[in-house]
Structures are given as structure tokens and as C-alpha cells.
Amino acid sequence: MPLPCRFLRIGCLDMKVQGYVTPEFIGAKKAFVKNFENGNEVGASVAAYYNGKLVVDLQGGYADREAKRKYDEDTLQIVFSSTKVMSSIVIAYLVDRGLLNYDEKISTYWPEFAQGNKENVTLLDLVNHRAGVNYIDKSEFEDIDKLAKILADQPHLFDGVPVRAYHAVTRGWYLNEIVRRVDPKHRTIGQIISEEILKQYDLEFHLSLPPNLVPRVANIYTAPFAEKFMLMRNLLLDLWNKKISISFILNFRDDLLIKTFNQTISPDFPTIFTLEEVTKFEEFAFECPSALGFTNAKSIAKLGAVITNNGRSLNDKNKSKPLLSKNTIDLMSTKLPIAWDHVIKRNFTPSVGGFVYLKFPGIEDVEFLGWGGFGGSIFVWNQELGISFGYAMNGIWRPRMNGFIGDERGYSVLKEIVNVVKKLKNDQSDSSSTK
Incomplete structure (x- = not known):
């Protein structure tokens, strides 16, 4: 929010919070409301399921601050790289149906891919950002077949060696081409989501944006100058207090990082490095399953709840075929060795399915599986605690470089949820031991 509001409480907008929360989790609502009271949100949604409920x-807040359009249950939000979680679930969905195998070479499905030292790259490598194609030299958005040829022609950036280097945008394009080749109907990831997942599970998650959905999409707002100044101040303080090193700063001028994140994601969308403010979304028909998903927190959390429910629908009276079998969920959740990411400059614990095990500030004793998106969105779940969590927002804000996934706004709500679940489980354990 503007500085007069943040510091003097003058000229503030009416940032009402609406929705549903069970009495036990009222602390999560208080944390969410506090984000607005502190002026750290424009519009946002947050949702959580516990044991499938x-x-x-x-x-x-506001989906469109200038027009005073409320951010409500009908609002759709671009969640950037949280979209990778959805595309990884679709890959697992096809693995579950025998159409894909994580250990198979990509060239088995796509013979033209086997060039430029990419002959031995596997699907496992690609979903885990080890395919050596974290950026491409040119792109073609007019025709998906032309893009496929460009993707196939791109040489391996590490001479065929499987090195983890975050594929911020390209991962989705490569996965989309593989999916088109193995799907009996030659559909894209977005088409499979639309035709086989959304209606069955009552979700909204769109990889392309037809005109009728555009009015529902929230505008994007970047932090005002004062926030950017505070970010620089905090960065210098961290440097002075030796919380970070000068090499950390220099990493952000790394050529590999710049080329990776400066990859445009659609013909009409600015690069992340040049993104200042997008006030209106035109029709997005070109899919980018890495970074161009439009959804809401409830759909994110519900999809995570389906996974914690062993792949079954949360209200499945007809006992329909699960989204994923338990065997596939176990497989995609299997931990891989800790790997240093040469783009993000951090160690990560990946899983076979292309997700990452994450720990958040204040709740470091709990590991979540999933990922997040540029600006702060979060898409995670924890099987043991039975928690699935989604957070989506239109304010692109990061007050301190304390991690690549999410920020304090989402953390604060998730922390309240985790603490309540721990207490509930302890109470259940105490009750059982006294019987």
C-alpha cells in the first residue's frame, strides 16, 4: 500500500477479508488479516485442507485496486512457477497410466530431441531441471510445431552432463512437447488438465486464458519505490552483519541466471526481469506449463489434499479411479540426493516427480513437498500431517532475501496452520494414551 497508508494510516483502502475458516484455525485468519493491516497486500487468497477437509x-483486498474490484472467490491469479507443481502432477498422471516413465530417455518419446548432446537426457532429468536446456537461444510462439523444432535443435548447455540448473520457463515447453507425443489424443498439458482433471475435482487451473476468463484475473502490482529502497537497505544490513556474502550479491549478475530468468514466457508477456506492472491481461492462448498458470488458493490446496488423500477425490461416493495411485504418489515423492542449483545458487532436496522438499521459517521441523512462484505464491502439502496449503497474491513483494520460495505473508499463515495441527495431533495422542 502507499506510504501514507503504511505509516500514517491516511488514504488506506477498505481491505476487507472474507471467506471461511473453522474455529480451530482462527489464528490463520488473524495472520492473513495482519498482512493487509500492515499494508503488505493488495489482493490475495489463502486456503488449507486438513485431513481432506x-x-x-x-x-x-483488491483484484484491481484502481477500479476497486474486490479480490474474492471468483478471482483468478497468475501464480508463475507454482504452475510447475501442476505440470509435474500431470506428468505423474501420465506415468500412472503407463504412458511415461521417469527413467526413460526423452528421445524414446521424441526422436528429434536426440541431438546437441541431449541423447541421454531422461524425463527424470527434465522434471528435476537437469536437462541442460534451462534457456533456449530463440523462441517461436506463433506455431507450437515450430517451437518444437527449436526445442529439439537447442544444444545441451553442459555438454550432456546432468547438472541441476533451474529451468524457469523452458521446462514446461519441453514437457508439453513430450506430452503431445505420448497422449493418444495428442493434447497439451493444459488440455489434459481442462478435460480430465478440473471438472472431476471441481478445480480451476488454466494454462491458457480464453477471453471470457480475462475479467476475473487479478492485476499484478510490484512493490513501490520505498519497498525497493528497504529491500536494498536490508540487503546491505545482511551484508554488513555477514548474514550473506558478497558472492551472494554477485551471483545475481551471473550470466546463466540472467539468461534463464530473462526468457520470455509468452508473446504478450514481459520478461520477469522487465516486469514492473501488468494492469490488464489480454488473451493468453499459448501455454507455458512452467510459469503461466491462472488459479486460486483453494484450487491449489484442494489438489494438494487429493494427493494427501492417496490420489482420491475428497468426496468420492462413486469410487472413481483416483487421480494418482498410491504407488505413483510414493514414487513421485521419493527423495533424491541434495543438489546444488547452478541458477538459484542454493541446495535443494528434489523428488523423483520434480517437486522439492521445503522448510519454511518458524516451522523448520516440518518438510513440505511442492514449490512456489515468483513474488510469493506457494503450492505445498505434507502427507504426514495431512496438510495441503495454497497461497496466491497479486502484490509482488519481497522485503528480505530470506529464501527463494514464498515470503513472510504466506509463511505467517502456514505457521499458524501447522501449529494448530500439531496441537490437534498431540491432543489426539494424549486422548488415545489415556484410554
């Missing part, structure tokens, strides 16, 4: 589903 919706316990938090809140929205607040």
Missing part, C-alpha cells in the same frame, strides 16, 4: 478459505 477445508479448514481455511479466505480472500481479501
Whole structure:
């Protein structure tokens, strides 16, 4: 929010929060409301399921601040790289049906891929950002077949050696081409989501944006100058207090990082490095399954809840075929060795399915599986605790470089949820031991 509001409480907008929360999780609502009271949100939604039941589903603020359009249950939000979680689930969906195998070479499905030292790259490598194609030299958005040829022609950036280097945008394009070749109907990832997942599980997650959905999409707002100044101040303080090193700063001028994140994601969308403010979304028909998903927190959390429910629908009276079998969920959740990411400059613990095990500030004793998106969106779940969590927002804000996934706004709500679940489980354990 503008500085007069943040510091003097003058000229503030009416940032009401609405939605649903069970009594036990009222602390999560208080944390969500506090984000607005502190001026750290424009519009946002947050949702959580516990043991397959919706316990938090809140929205607040504005989808369009200038037009005073409320951010509500009908709002759709671009979640950037949280989209990778959805595309990874679709890959697991095809693995579950025998159409794909994580250990198979990509050239088995796509013979033209086997060039430029990419002959031995596997699907496992690609979903885990080890395919050596974290950026491409040119792109073609007019025709998906022309893009496929460009993708196939791109040489391996590490001479065929499987090195983890975050594929910020290209991962989705390569996965999309593989999926088109193995799907009996030659559909894209977005088409499979639309035709086989959304209606069955009552979700909204769109990889292309037809005109009728455009009015529902929230505008994007970047932090005002004062916030950017505070970011630089905090960065210098961290440097002075030796919380970070000068090499950390220099890493952000790394050529590999710049080329990776400066890859445009659609013909009409600016690069992340040049993104200042997108006030209107035109029709997005070109899919980017890495970074161009439009959804809401409830759909994110519900999809995570389906996974924690062993792949079954949360209200499945007809006992229909699960989204994923338990065997596939176990497989895609299997931990891989810790790997240093040469783009993000951090160690990560990846999983076979292309997800990452994450720990968040204040709840470091709990590991979540999933990923997040540029600006702060979060798409994670924890099987043991039975928690699935989604957070989506239109304010691109990061007050301190304390991690690549999410920020304090999402962490604060998730922390309240985790603490309540721990207490509930302890109470259940105590009750059982006294019987």
C-alpha cells in the first residue's frame, strides 16, 4: 500500500477479508488479516485442507485496486512457477497410466530431441531441471510445431552432463512437447488438465486464458519505490552483519541466471526481469506449463489434499479411479540426493516427480513437498500431517532475501496452520494414551 497508508494510516483502502475458516484455525485468519493491516497486500487468497477437509478459505483486498474490484472467490491469479507443481502432477498422471516413465530417455518419446548432446537426457532429468536446456537461444510462439523444432535443435548447455540448473520457463515447453507425443489424443498439458482433471475435482487451473476468463484475473502490482529502497537497505544490513556474502550479491549478475530468468514466457508477456506492472491481461492462448498458470488458493490446496488423500477425490461416493495411485504418489515423492542449483545458487532436496522438499521459517521441523512462484505464491502439502496449503497474491513483494520460495505473508499463515495441527495431533495422542 502507499506510504501514507503504511505509516500514517491516511488514504488506506477498505481491505476487507472474507471467506471461511473453522474455529480451530482462527489464528490463520488473524495472520492473513495482519498482512493487509500492515499494508503488505493488495489482493490475495489463502486456503488449507486438513485431513481432506477445508479448514481455511479466505480472500481479501483488491483484484484491481484502481477500479476497486474486490479480490474474492471468483478471482483468478497468475501464480508463475507454482504452475510447475501442476505440470509435474500431470506428468505423474501420465506415468500412472503407463504412458511415461521417469527413467526413460526423452528421445524414446521424441526422436528429434536426440541431438546437441541431449541423447541421454531422461524425463527424470527434465522434471528435476537437469536437462541442460534451462534457456533456449530463440523462441517461436506463433506455431507450437515450430517451437518444437527449436526445442529439439537447442544444444545441451553442459555438454550432456546432468547438472541441476533451474529451468524457469523452458521446462514446461519441453514437457508439453513430450506430452503431445505420448497422449493418444495428442493434447497439451493444459488440455489434459481442462478435460480430465478440473471438472472431476471441481478445480480451476488454466494454462491458457480464453477471453471470457480475462475479467476475473487479478492485476499484478510490484512493490513501490520505498519497498525497493528497504529491500536494498536490508540487503546491505545482511551484508554488513555477514548474514550473506558478497558472492551472494554477485551471483545475481551471473550470466546463466540472467539468461534463464530473462526468457520470455509468452508473446504478450514481459520478461520477469522487465516486469514492473501488468494492469490488464489480454488473451493468453499459448501455454507455458512452467510459469503461466491462472488459479486460486483453494484450487491449489484442494489438489494438494487429493494427493494427501492417496490420489482420491475428497468426496468420492462413486469410487472413481483416483487421480494418482498410491504407488505413483510414493514414487513421485521419493527423495533424491541434495543438489546444488547452478541458477538459484542454493541446495535443494528434489523428488523423483520434480517437486522439492521445503522448510519454511518458524516451522523448520516440518518438510513440505511442492514449490512456489515468483513474488510469493506457494503450492505445498505434507502427507504426514495431512496438510495441503495454497497461497496466491497479486502484490509482488519481497522485503528480505530470506529464501527463494514464498515470503513472510504466506509463511505467517502456514505457521499458524501447522501449529494448530500439531496441537490437534498431540491432543489426539494424549486422548488415545489415556484410554
